[in-house]
Amino acid sequence: MRKLFSKAVIYIILTIASIIAVFPFIWTIIASTHSNSQLFNMNDTFLFKGNFLANLENLQTSMPIWHNLFNSVFITVVYTVLVLVVDSMAGYGFTKFKFKGRNLIFFVCLVTMMIPQQVTMVPLFIQMTKFHWVNSPVAIIMPGLAGVFGVFLMRQNFETFPDELIESSRIDGAGELRTFISVVAPAMKPAFASLGILSFVAQWGNYMWPLIVLNSTKSYTLPLTLSMLIAPGNVINYGAIMVGAVLALIPVLAFFLIFQKNFINGMMSGAVKG
Amino acid sequence: MNYKLKQRLAPFIFLAPFLIIFAIFMAYPIAYSFVLSFTKFSGGSFSFVGIRNFKYLLTEQLFYQSLLNTFIILIIQVPIMTITAMIFGSLMNSALVKFKGIFRMFIFMPVLIDAVSYSIIFSLFFNSNGGLVNNLLKNIGLPSQNWFGAGNLAMIVIMIAITWKWTGYNSIIMLAGLQNVSKDLYEAASIDGANTLVQFWKITIPQLKPVLVFSVFNSINGTLQLFTEPNLLTQGGPANSTMTIVLYLYKTAFKDFNFGVASAGSYILALIIAALTLIQLRVMREDKA
Numbered sequence: 001m002r003k004l005f006s007k008a009v010i011y012i013i014l015t016i017a018s019i020i021a022v023f024p025f026i027w028t029i030i031a032s033t034h035s036n037s038q039l040f041n042m043n044d045t046f047l048f049k050g051n052f053l054a055n056l057e058n059l060q061t062s063m064p065i066w067h068n069l070f071n072s073v074f075i076t077v078v079y080t081v082l083v084l085v086v087d088s089m090a091g092y093g094f095t096k097f098k099f100k101g102r103n104l105i106f107f108v109c110l111v112t113m114m115i116p117q118q119v120t121m122v123p124l125f126i127q128m129t130k131f132h133w134v135n136s137p138v139a140i141i142m143p144g145l146a147g148v149f150g151v152f153l154m155r156q157n158f159e160t161f162p163d164e165l166i167e168s169s170r171i172d173g174a175g176e177l178r179t180f181i182s183v184v185a186p187a188m189k190p191a192f193a194s195l196g197i198l199s200f201v202a203q204w205g206n207y208m209w210p211l212i213v214l215n216s217t218k219s220y221t222l223p224l225t226l227s228m229l230i231a232p233g234n235v236i237n238y239g240a241i242m243v244g245a246v247l248a249l250i251p252v253l254a255f256f257l258i259f260q261k262n263f264i265n266g267m268m269s270g271a272v273k274g
Numbered sequence: 275m276n277y278k279l280k281q282r283l284a285p286f287i288f289l290a291p292f293l294i295i296f297a298i299f300m301a302y303p304i305a306y307s308f309v310l311s312f313t314k315f316s317g318g319s320f321s322f323v324g325i326r327n328f329k330y331l332l333t334e335q336l337f338y339q340s341l342l343n344t345f346i347i348l349i350i351q352v353p354i355m356t357i358t359a360m361i362f363g364s365l366m367n368s369a370l371v372k373f374k375g376i377f378r379m380f381i382f383m384p385v386l387i388d389a390v391s392y393s394i395i396f397s398l399f400f401n402s403n404g405g406l407v408n409n410l411l412k413n414i415g416l417p418s419q420n421w422f423g424a425g426n427l428a429m430i431v432i433m434i435a436i437t438w439k440w441t442g443y444n445s446i447i448m449l450a451g452l453q454n455v456s457k458d459l460y461e462a463a464s465i466d467g468a469n470t471l472v473q474f475w476k477i478t479i480p481q482l483k484p485v486l487v488f489s490v491f492n493s494i495n496g497t498l499q500l501f502t503e504p505n506l507l508t509q510g511g512p513a514n515s516t517m518t519i520v521l522y523l524y525k526t527a528f529k530d531f532n533f534g535v536a537s538a539g540s541y542i543l544a545l546i547i548a549a550l551t552l553i554q555l556r557v558m559r560e561d562k563a
Binding site: 006011014022031039042085086087090108112114116119122127143146151180201205207208212223224232238241245248252253256264 | 286443
């Protein structure tokens with residue numbers, strides 16, 4: 001009897017927690033079909049209405065939304081691919097080779113992990129201006145690649161990779177890069193998946209740095225577009241913003257639902273190991 | 275090229291792409307920012323002003339307020355979230371629960387949404403004219419509130435929003451930690467007659483300590499760099515009552531173009547974070563000893 005009672009309590013708490021966690025997602029989708037007045041009307045809160053296309057139309061006229069969506073996809077995909085290449089190579093270089101100054105260089109990199117992004121924001125902005133990168137996707141991608149977290153994560157994973165396999169590939173006459181690409185990398189799929197997922201989600205939601213270096217509406221990423229639409233002083237069409245929010249949600253949500261288990265493990269990979 | 279030389283160059287082929295990018299976009303800006311913090315930017319050029327930027331910040335009321343606001347959020351929100359996450363983690367780990375995967379999936383979801391979208395959604399929930407929260411309050415006979423009109427309420431909204439987004443993530447971290455605790459420990463304790471609460475204090479908490487430390491310091495770090503939520507929900511208002519450190523630095527740099535002061539302030543933030551990181555390493559080491 002007591003067991004049944006605790007079981008019931010646990011289920012109730014977890015169900016309420018789940019509802020609270022999921023509700024804003026569902027509400028966003030519902031609200032994207034609302035007009036401004038429906039959105040603030042209690043009786044319509046949980047009802048789908050027919051204004052989705054009108055809201056989309058409105059969104060398209062107030063912002064180059066498809067451009068912005070493309071920018072987001074382009075920046076996120078290119079960034080994620082480059083992070084995987086650059087950081088896995090560096091992680092491998094730090095783990096499987098011995099050279100003078102290795103520990104010192106790695107230590108310097110690690111120290112910068114402690115330094116908040118705000119320290120570099122002013123000099124990086126000046127740099128971007130000098131490079132004429134303001135309003136360009138490169139201004140988001142390149143500085144992002146300087147982050148050390150991915151190198152740290154890959155290095156941790158490479159440590160467990162057996163040296164004998166690398167050695168035997170070398171004896172077979174394969175070059176270093178060849179060994180890396182055809183022997184080491186394929187065995188590291190889970191690590192690549194983790195880093196890829198983390199980088200994708202972080203870049204997709206990136207806000208502060210794009211806010212600083214992207215200032216023409218055509219160069220905006222989705223989060224930036226949404227933040228501009230709600231800026232005070234404008235006539236705000238909430239339904240249109242909710243359509244934008246749905247556009248921002250779809251890729252991450254789809255990704256998550258398809259690869260749920262890898263996804264959670266990936267997002268956690270920085271956590272429990274550290 | 276002879277074999278030996280090739281061997282010596284190999285690591286640099288792998289490291290070069292990263293190290294070059296790191297040098298240009300990380301190491302150099304960090305050093306540059308340090309130099310900037312001793313300069314004043316005006317009329318398109320920088321002039322050396324010694325430690326005047328730091329002196330200015332240490333006497334500037336708004337900077338203090340932003341520090342204070344950030345620490346208030348930190349002191350209230352982080353413990354509430356950590357305890358909630360620990361409860362959810364333990365419940366999901368309970369042997370009584372089936373469908374763990376489904377609960378885990380739902381509770382984890384808020385971490386996926388981008389910071390801008392969820393800030394906008396929460397600003398709509400707490401809208402004073404017909405937002406969902408006020409409508410609910412009205413329905414149960416309570417007065418509606420002007421959530422963004424009063425400092426305390428605006429702070430509460432920000433804390434609720436962050437808690438919604440990050441509790442799930444921390445719950446899953448706790449769950450992962452709990453799954454690593456050996457069941458034998460609990461069995462032995464049960465045989466010795468320890469009840470659930472005693473077991474929680476004597477087994478769960480100590481075993482969970484590394485994960486707990488990570489979760490807490492990670493949350494502290496995130497809160498210290500809070501920007502998107504206050505920028506979109508309150509713009510730091512009303513009357514700067516939700517101004518956070520990073521929002522202050524952002525406005526100083528890119529609204530007032532006080533590059534020197536912003537750099538100096540960012541170094542003060544870096545010092546605070548460095549101090550906390552050292553404490554974290556200390557706590558972790560004690561744990562290992």
